[in-house]
Each structure stands twice: as structure tokens, then as C-alpha cells.
Amino acid sequence: MSELRDLCIHAFQVAVDAAQPYQHVRDTLRLTNGVIKVGQRIYQINHNVHLAAFGKAALNMVHGAEDALDGHIIEGIASVPRGTLQKLYVLMNSTLATVFVRKNMNLRTKFLEGATNNLPDEDACNNARLIEEMAERLQTSNDIFLVLISGGGSALLSAPISSISLDDKRKTVNAMTLRGAEIKQLNTVRKALSRLKGGKLAQIAHPAKTLGIIVSDIVGDPLEFIASGPTVITSPDNPDPITVLKELNAWNAISSSVQDALEKSHGMESVQVSLSLIMSSVLSRSQFLLFDLLGNLFLIASYVPQILYNFSLEFVRINKLF
Template sequence: MIAIPLKHHCSLLASLQWVMSHTGRFRRSMSEFEETARTPDQRHLAEDIFLSCVKAVSPQTILSKAFQVTNSTLVVGEWTKALNHNVTVVGFGKAVLGMAAYVDALLGDHIIRGIVSIPKGLPEVLLENRCCEMLLKATSRIEVREGAKDNLPDEASLAAAKSIHDIVEPLGEEDLLTVLISGGGSSLLPSPAPPITLSEKHHVTKLLAHRGATIADLNVLRREISCLKGGGLAQLAFPAQVLSLIISDAIGDPLEVIASGPTVPNPTGPTECLDLLAKFGISDLVPSSVIDHLQRKLAVEAGGHDSAPQSFAHVHNVIVGNNKVALEAAEHRATSFGYSVLVLSTGIMGDVHVVARFYRKLTTATCRLLAGFTSGSPPADLVGTLQDVEMAAATVGLRTFPSKRLIALAQTAAAHGRGLCLLAGGETTVEVRGLGKGGRNQELAMRVACEMDACFGTNELTLDDFNMTFLAAGTDGQDGPTEAAGAVIHPGILGQARALGLDPFAFLNRSDSFGFFSAMGGKSLVLTGFTGTNVMDLHLLLVCPCSQVIEQ
């Protein structure tokens, strides 16, 4: 349990009492709601808000703000490089095709060669979605390689990584290597250190993932058993200048985590990697080639024979897009629909069980606030409810929960007949328990539905009082090895499932969230196809009061 200082309790109570004392009595009916906010089915609104944030972090949008060419000089902030038909372009990730198209159009003949490794099928999806601006022209000198089907490294992405290695290695000091990096880059740039094979690397990564390892954990392993990750690509390019343009898919934008940090120094070593394998109890399950490789590196370090890390002074890394940009766009879109909006965090993390419980407590507090400000008499335990949310927030990476801001927005929403939109970004984890098909966002949506069902099942809330929608989706358009980006749910969905003879918990026990939503008809799935970008996930909670309140 996390202790909250008494001073904080008093401050929260005083804030609540002040805003309640300044709340006038008013008449409100459903006709006063914004047209879009009062719809019985907010699913389309939630999806619209999600798509607006995806659009805001499209490669063309963010790169157009990041750099420019002036008098044959590439300018990125204060960093400059003279262009003289000396540019090599490499890239890997779910967003790099659109990035490459923009860079190709901007730099033109200054590009002499290039290779980008992208998810299999991405060009076709972008073409179907009429995103032609994300496609390279037939005359481009940048070669496109497709691989990593279902977001897993394969022989095609391995071959692409080898080709990238081969064109980078001979570069000289007059050359400029432009590296395009985005989420998914680890799977698209597999280069296991010999004698480790790709299948062995995949096996140990899968073992960690199934034990609930975070992306950061996986990248500790990937950096240690790869030739190009953990700064390997940048060292290979020396003495050429390296410009890395990065779309972040990691909480806090740590460069060593995004695509396993191919252009930054490796902050961890073999000791941390061996400790990680022990922590998750898989040391005896991983291939011997992996253990032997790590122990050899450890022996070299212990003997003092390891060469000093090469300087990274020739590298300029730039974050051009991240989850914060996406949330700002979502906030703007939700506001345009008439919602009062609160952005909670870009760093929601943790197991979906824990995150779902947080959203249950947040939903309960939000509904009680709206009901209280509408009636003029909040429940006596509201302060305790908000303290409960604060403690739950700390378990999902949100150290400081904005209680005062939530209170003020609820007051405004009630006074103007609006709904509340609560936004967050981040990346959760899932422990795979069965042979089902799903992803972290679909499972989170299912578990939030279960938590909401528990609320309404105990009369904690009443379905007739509030219209609620929760969406969890990945900005890359692919949630796990499925064709869905995520899912959007409402509190009554489990009742509908039971009416169809479906047991939601049976699906959860076999990690089959995609199977559950498909069995429900698929209407709750968020289906975008590959979006051409990737800045982690978006969580969205819409809450609108449904009842009329008569002036007292």
C-alpha cells in the first residue's frame, strides 16, 4: 500500500469543497449535449479520436516539421551537413516506408543508395488505404525489403539486415548515413551474433515475452546477442556522419530501447542479460549458444580485454515523433466533439490485470464526480474514492494523479452538459496463458469490460445513468499477431456475450481476446490495417451522463 500524506488528503478535500461551493444549480436535458457526445453508441467517436492521433504522427506530418534543405545543406535544428550526392539511407520499422518516401522527395539525387526493412504487406495496405504519399516512387534509389510477418523476425528480415550491413560498412567520412528508425525495428533488423541462429534468438525472446517481460527487458537481450543493435550499426558506419530520425514507441523515449538502440551506446552488458534470464526463470531453457555467447562476453570484460567503446560523436539522434504528439492531437479532436478532456500520461505501463483495475477505479471516480456536480451533492466517500484512484495510478506508472484537474473538469462538464474524455498512452504487458490469439490492447479492453461489469453487477454504478466507452489500440494498427489494432468496449458487452453463450473468462484463460471479439461479430475490433506509423498505444475513456437533472 502506498501512503498518502495527511496534508495531501486535506488539500484534496479543500479543493473538492471549494469547487462544490461554487457550483450553481441548473437545468440540463439530453438536448443540451453536443450532438456527437450524446450518441448511444460512442464507438465511432472513440475510433475517430484514435484515427486523428494516428494521422498526427504520420511520417510526412512529423518529418515536415523536423528538418529541411537549404542551399544544398541539410538542417536539423542546429545540426547541419553539406549535401553532395553523398547520402545513404537505411531504415527499419513500421513507420519507415513513409519516412523514406518523404526523405527521398526532399533529398532527391543526393541519395546514392538505400535499403528499408518494413513489415510484410505494408505497401499493399497503404495503397488500399490510399496513403500513396507513404510509398516510394519507382525511380527511387531506396530499395524496399518486406519481412517480419506477424511482427516476428524471419529469414526475409534477416536478409534485409545483412544487406543493410553490407552497404553501411564501406562508408567514409564524407558520407552521410541517414537512419530511419521506428517501432518494430527490432524484428526488422535481426542480426544475431554468430553462432546464434535466428530461430534460437526468436526462441529465447519468445520465452521472455511469455513470462511477462517488458519491451525494455526484451531489448536488454536483443542488444547483447545482436551485431547491429546496441550501437552496432553506428559503430559499423564510422567514420561516416550518422543522422538518425526516430519515431519513438517507448515510454519516456529512451533511445537505447527504440528498435534496441542501433545508433546509441549500449547501457547494459552481459551481466544484466544473464540476470534477466535468471529473474524470469528461463536460464535452463534458453539455447546453449546464447548462454555461451553471454559468458564469453562476460569473460572478456572480467579479463580487461574489452576494447573501449567507440565514440558516438559522429552520430546525431533526433526524436521526431512520439506518444505525446499523438495524445495532443487526440485531445484536440475530443475537444472539438464537445468533451472536457484530461490527458493523464504518456507512460501507462504494467500487466493488463493491474491497468484494468486502475481504469475501473478511474471510471467509478469520474462517474461519481459527474453525478455529484450534476446534483449538487457529491457522495460522502468521494474523497476516499479519489485517493483510491491515486494509489491505483501509482501501480501503472502514473506517480502523480491529477485529482484537482479531474475535479475541475468534471465541474465544467456537468455545468455545460458535456461528457468527459480521459486519455492516456503507453504500453502494457500480457502474460500469455494459452494458445489463443490476441494482443495487449484487445486483452486490456476485455479486462476493462470485466471490471466495469463487476461495478454494475454490484450496483456500484448504474447503466442507465452513464454512457461509457473504453478504447485501447496500437497506433501501428497491429495488436499482437492479429489484424486488429485493438478493441473498443462498453459496460454491457459481457452481458451480450453471455446471451450468446460465450464465457469471457474462458477466452481470457487461453489468451484469446481476438477470438472473443470475433465471436461477438467483430464489431468491437478496431481495424485499421498497418497505419505506417508507431508511437505505442492509446487508451481512451469516454463518460457521458444520460439522465436529465431537474432544477431543485
């Protein structure tokens, strides 16, 4: 029993360490001879990085980015969940404080809170507007717009189009949810009602090069669904939001201002931006973290509990579906 208890504690520690995005971001953005390479793209770095972050993992992701790009980040804005900074302050002043925690208090990036209880609010809207203004200031293709995205990012980057209110948008999403809308349907309408989602943030930053680094919390890692894809250009094949609402019998349940906004935008061509200037890379996948955890446990355990063995087989089976 003692060995099983130690194994469980070790499993927890391994899982927490593996899920921390700090090292993943730092490794991905490792600077070598003035350049970073992400996938097949090469970026010249010379005091030309503008950073935006939003999501529950923004704090750790920003820390990793600032460590990797030491001194090359000109400005940074991060929209983080309500309570993040208070928790950090409490930990920083406790006996549990680490070098990591203390260093986080001296980051160049400005952290702003919003989205209480993971719901979009006025503070989140204000934070999104500041990020939008940063993107608007970028003038050349030499600028690098580094966007760090994680779970909860949709609520923390709330930017309703000018003709509707935040309350209009919330009520629209609620009407869809009550009628059993799936995530793809929700995101289709969210993107249509947002100034920044569906690749619009990257479009605003043009002609700067946009590099999105994403921590995925969705099975299959669909980039357009994570925080509603602010750095992922919406495909022409994307479902029509009006059709989606009518199929859900939600069209008559939404406000006239939302109906008018969707009808006016129906069929309008979006601004075309060269895809060579935009890249989005999934940094952390749930499947890979679980594989690391299982592999670590099998290496250290002198025996494998039957429940763990069964779980491993089931996980491998399910993973093959994606």
C-alpha cells in the same frame, strides 16, 4: 448526437493526420543552402546520403526523407512488414489512389519485406544483412548514414551474432517472456545477441556520420529500447545479460550455443566510436500527438462532452509522470 458524431469523425481524421510521419520527416530534414540542421548538429549534404529504414512507418518516413533530400540520396534500403507492398499496389490501382501513393512507387529506396506477424524471420535477416553491408561500405566522415526507425523495427532488423541461429535467439526471447521479463531485460539480451542493435549499426558505419530519426511508440521515448537502439551506443552501466537471464531463472532454459556466446562476450570491450559522429533524434512522440488532438477538439467543439473532459484531465495527469 449529429454534432458529437461529426466531432468523433473529425477527431479520427486529425489523429491519423497527426500520426503520419511523412511531413515530420520532411520538415526535420529540410535542406537549406546545402545543409540540414537537426537539434544542434549541422550536416553538409552533397550527394552523400545513404539511407536505411526499418519499421512499420518506414514507407512514409522514406517518402518524407526522399522529398526533403531530393537527389542527394545515393542508395536506400528499407525493411518493411510483410504485405506492405501488396497493400500499396492495391491502393495505387484503386480509385482512392493519391499523388502520395503514386509517388511512393517511384522512390529511389529499395523496399524489402520480412517479419511476418511482427516476428523475426529469414527474410528480415537477409534485409538486415543488406543494411549491414551498406554501413560497411561507408568510408569517410563526409558520408551521412541516415537511419529511419519506427515501431516493429526490432523484428525487421534481425541480425543474430554468427555463433547462434535465428531460432536460438527466438527461443531465448520466448524463455524470458514466459518468465515475465520486462522490456529492459529483453532488450539487454537482444542487444547482446545482435550484430546491429545496441549502437552496433552506427559503429559499423564509422567513420560516417550516423543520423537516426526515430518515431517513438514507447512512453517516455527511451531511445535504447526503440528497435533495441541500433543507433544508440549501449551505456557501460547497462545490465549484464547473463545476470539478467539468471535472475529470471532462464539461464538453464536457453541453448548451450547462446550460453557460450554470452560467456565469450562477457567483459569484452566494445569498439569505441566518437559520439560526435552519432546522433539519434525522436521525431514523433505520442504525448505531443495527443496534445495536438485535444487542442484541436477543444477549438472546434461548441461543447465538450464530459467523457472527453475527464479524459483530458487524466491524460495531463499521467503525462506529468514522464
